[in-house]
Amino acid sequence: MTASIMAPKFTKWHRLAAVGLALCVWQLAAVLLASPLLLVTPVQVALRLFQLLGEGDFYASVGFSLARIIAGFLLGLAAGSLLAVLASRWPLAEVLLWPYITAIKTTPVASFIILCLIWLDSANLSVFIAFLMVVPIVYTNLLEGIRETDPKLLQMARVFGVRPLRRVLYIYLPQLRPYLLTAASVSLGLSWKAGIAAEVIGIPEGSIGERLYEAKVYLSSADLFAWTVVIIAISILFEKLFLLLLQRGYARLQRR
Amino acid sequence: MQDIVLDRICKSFDGTPVLQNISAVLPAGQITCLMGPSGCGKTTLVNILLGLLPADSGAMTGLPRRLSAVFQEDRLLEEFSATLNAGFANPKLPRAVVRNHLKAVGLADAADSPAVTLSGGMKRRVAIVRAVLATADFLVLDEPFKGLDDDTRRLVMDYLMAETRGKTLLVVTHSAREAAILGGTLLRLAPIAPTGE
Numbered sequence: 001m002t003a004s005i006m007a008p009k010f011t012k013w014h015r016l017a018a019v020g021l022a023l024c025v026w027q028l029a030a031v032l033l034a035s036p037l038l039l040v041t042p043v044q045v046a047l048r049l050f051q052l053l054g055e056g057d058f059y060a061s062v063g064f065s066l067a068r069i070i071a072g073f074l075l076g077l078a079a080g081s082l083l084a085v086l087a088s089r090w091p092l093a094e095v096l097l098w099p100y101i102t103a104i105k106t107t108p109v110a111s112f113i114i115l116c117l118i119w120l121d122s123a124n125l126s127v128f129i130a131f132l133m134v135v136p137i138v139y140t141n142l143l144e145g146i147r148e149t150d151p152k153l154l155q156m157a158r159v160f161g162v163r164p165l166r167r168v169l170y171i172y173l174p175q176l177r178p179y180l181l182t183a184a185s186v187s188l189g190l191s192w193k194a195g196i197a198a199e200v201i202g203i204p205e206g207s208i209g210e211r212l213y214e215a216k217v218y219l220s221s222a223d224l225f226a227w228t229v230v231i232i233a234i235s236i237l238f239e240k241l242f243l244l245l246l247q248r249g250y251a252r253l254q255r256r
Numbered sequence: 257m258q259d260i261v262l263d264r265i266c267k268s269f270d271g272t273p274v275l276q277n278i279s280a281v282l283p284a285g286q287i288t289c290l291m292g293p294s295g296c297g298k299t300t301l302v303n304i305l306l307g308l309l310p311a312d313s314g315a316m317t318g319l320p321r322r323l324s325a326v327f328q329e330d331r332l333l334e335e336f337s338a339t340l341n342a343g344f345a346n347p348k349l350p351r352a353v354v355r356n357h358l359k360a361v362g363l364a365d366a367a368d369s370p371a372v373t374l375s376g377g378m379k380r381r382v383a384i385v386r387a388v389l390a391t392a393d394f395l396v397l398d399e400p401f402k403g404l405d406d407d408t409r410r411l412v413m414d415y416l417m418a419e420t421r422g423k424t425l426l427v428v429t430h431s432a433r434e435a436a437i438l439g440g441t442l443l444r445l446a447p448i449a450p451t452g453e
Contacts, residue, residue: 152327152329152331153331153333155308155327155331156325156327156331158307158308159306159307159308159323159324159325160323160324160325160344160345160386160390161322161323161345162344162345166344166347170333170336170340170344171333174333174335174336254335254336254337254370256336256337256340
């Protein structure tokens with residue numbers, strides 16, 4: 001007799017219902033606690049969020065953090081890809097990179113933030129921290145992807161004398177697709193978490209991190225929750241947008 | 257263009273000899289059919305000629321710089337169209353020319369279909385067109401008609417002979433009938449007799 005475990009299929013409505021239920025639990029907990037300092041209700045957070053949306057500073061803070069974290073992510077994506085190519089071609093490069101990649105992966109992000117505060121201007125700290133979080137993820141995923149590229153296709157390209165750019169476009173890129181999508185998805189979320197953490201510690205003027213720090217100083221739970229909702233929303237939106245652009249790029253390549 | 261001369265080519269894998277002192281001449285501009293039972297080293301010889309495997313000893317002369325091949329497997333870019341695959345080795349070729357070649361082997365309707373959606377026989381024909389369209393003086397075809405029905409095989413053989421006229425071809429085949437239709441020189445590879453204790 002054989003038994004199989006089927007993964008449950010959740011629709012969009014199931015998920016929406018789950019979110020609704022979680023909000024109800026939150027509302028109930030906040031009402032029972034009856035202390036806005038400890039836990040505000042979701043309704044109070046929504047009201048504060050609408051207030052924030054009407055402030056000019058809100059958009060300035062979002063723009064400040066968004067620009068820096070995206071810059072750090074894109075720089076990390078480029079550097080991680082380049083290092084993966086180097087390591088796949090030269091084993092010595094992989095060995096030489098190993099201590100750096102391992103150190104970045106295992107060191108607590110707070111240690112990096114404090115260390116980098118000594119070296120860098122706090123305004124650009126989130127760029128560097130987001131960059132640091134992205135590099136090892138992209139490097140590890142792409143290196144594995146390059147190594148898994150079908151050797152028979154590479155032999156075929158070699159026999160026909162296909163130019164390197166065509167090999168990258170038509171052999172490597174399609175085979176790297178799942179690795180690139182995974183790396184981008186994981187590292188985007190992480191770059192937001194680490195980037196905002198860097199801003200909370202470095203407190204650059206006009207950043208989301210500064211607003212979170214102020215929420216802590218003034219014990220404003222509504223502000224803290226409202227800004228957290230903003231960070232989650234921007235992070236998800238940017239991830240969706242980036243992955244959509246990546247998929248479109250691939251679809252365009254396939255139509256050639 | 258000159259004859260390709262193989263002089264005492266030897267190849268072993270883990271001490272087991274696969275090719276022993278293979279000498280042959282592949283006449284320039286003609287078809288040579290390579291025949292022999294399974295496991296006698298035909299694909300090994302093909303890989304040595306294509307530069308994918310080094311020979312343990314022996315020499316090859318007259319090998320042109322530009323090569324083309326139909327491999328034992330189709331080795332297509334599965335996500336891309338039949339047209340892109342067929343013209344992959346020669347990107348300067350206009351798409352219309354590539355499409356005409358696909359049409360000549362009965363693939364007019366499949367020109368825009370991704371390779372992954374094609375049947376085994378269709379993929380084989382795309383691989384053959386790719387080899388024909390590559391800018392090469394020497395084509396090595398490892399069982400190119402494998403998986404084709406009789407009518408399609410005849411169509412593809414006629415296409416191949418017409419489009420590669422004047423080029424040097426080495427065609428690996430198990431079929432004496434195919435070799436007879438293709439004509440040219442016949443090169444038989446025999447299995448190496450096991451050495452007795």
